[in-house]
Amino acid sequence: MTDQIARNEKQLGAILRRARKHAGLTQGTLGDHIHLRQGTVSRLETGEPAVQLRTLMAALSALDLELVVRPRSKASAADIEDMF
Amino acid sequence: MTDQIARNEKQLGAILRRARKHAGLTQGTLGDHIHLRQGTVSRLETGEPAVQLRTLMAALSALDLELVVRPRSKASAADIEDMF
DNA sequence: CCGCTTTATACGCGAACGCGCATATTTTGG
DNA sequence: CCAAAATATGCGCGTTCGCGTATAAAGCGG
Numbered sequence: 001m002t003d004q005i006a007r008n009e010k011q012l013g014a015i016l017r018r019a020r021k022h023a024g025l026t027q028g029t030l031g032d033h034i035h036l037r038q039g040t041v042s043r044l045e046t047g048e049p050a051v052q053l054r055t056l057m058a059a060l061s062a063l064d065l066e067l068v069v070r071p072r073s074k075a076s077a078a079d080i081e082d083m084f
Numbered sequence: 085m086t087d088q089i090a091r092n093e094k095q096l097g098a099i100l101r102r103a104r105k106h107a108g109l110t111q112g113t114l115g116d117h118i119h120l121r122q123g124t125v126s127r128l129e130t131g132e133p134a135v136q137l138r139t140l141m142a143a144l145s146a147l148d149l150e151l152v153v154r155p156r157s158k159a160s161a162a163d164i165e166d167m168f
Numbered sequence: 169c170c171g172c173t174t175t176a177t178a179c180g181c182g183a184a185c186g187c188g189c190a191t192a193t194t195t196t197g198g
Numbered sequence: 199c200c201a202a203a204a205t206a207t208g209c210g211c212g213t214t215c216g217c218g219t220a221t222a223a224a225g226c227g228g
Contacts, residue, residue: 007144012137053137
């Protein structure tokens with residue numbers, strides 16, 4: 001599995017969705033764990049730019065994920081992918 | 085420089101602050117670049133959980149940074165650090 | 169093909185955003 | 199030590215959060 005790079009909200013949401021499914025959870029059950037409504041998880045995953053950081057961090061922690069911040073690597077596939 | 089791991093808003097804010105200073109920018113000038121008030125950048129850096137994702141992504145892109153999402157590694161120094 | 173599950177949206181609500189603007193407080197160099 | 203710069207914080211405003219709740223629209227299994 002290659003790196004999960006996110007340069008915008010949509011990419012981030014997509015990563016989270018993959019991770020959640022990989023963990024065998026629904027938006028509803030994930031939401032239960034972290035006290036977020038299913039609808040809120042939905043907004044996060046669809047890449048709403050206005051969701052709050054706390055929502056993201058809660059989801060990450062529930063999925064046992066962490067963030068790494070690093071300098072942008074060269075034009076990566078991640079950009080092109082997301083261009084369409 | 086070791087990995088910049090963030091498991092909560094505060095860690096993320098701290099990382100951003102370091103990166104901004106490293107880039108030789110003030111909150112104000114950074115804000116100008118991405119059309120955010122200096123006060124908003126301040127809230128982001130101080131780890132306000134309720135800042136929006138768009139604010140984070142804007143800052144990241146202005147600093148030429150990207151996010152990587154990955155499974156949590158073992159109990160790392162990053163946690164303990166942030167415990168105080 | 170057809171239910172059932174899952175996901176996307178919508179309403180009203182209280183709270184907080186980020187805005188422009190202004191200012192207290194802290195940090196910094198000389 | 200002190201002025202200038204940088205950062206944190208406050209107000210009113212319009213907007214949008216996430217909430218509870220509900221429902222429409224996809225997805226999926228049999």
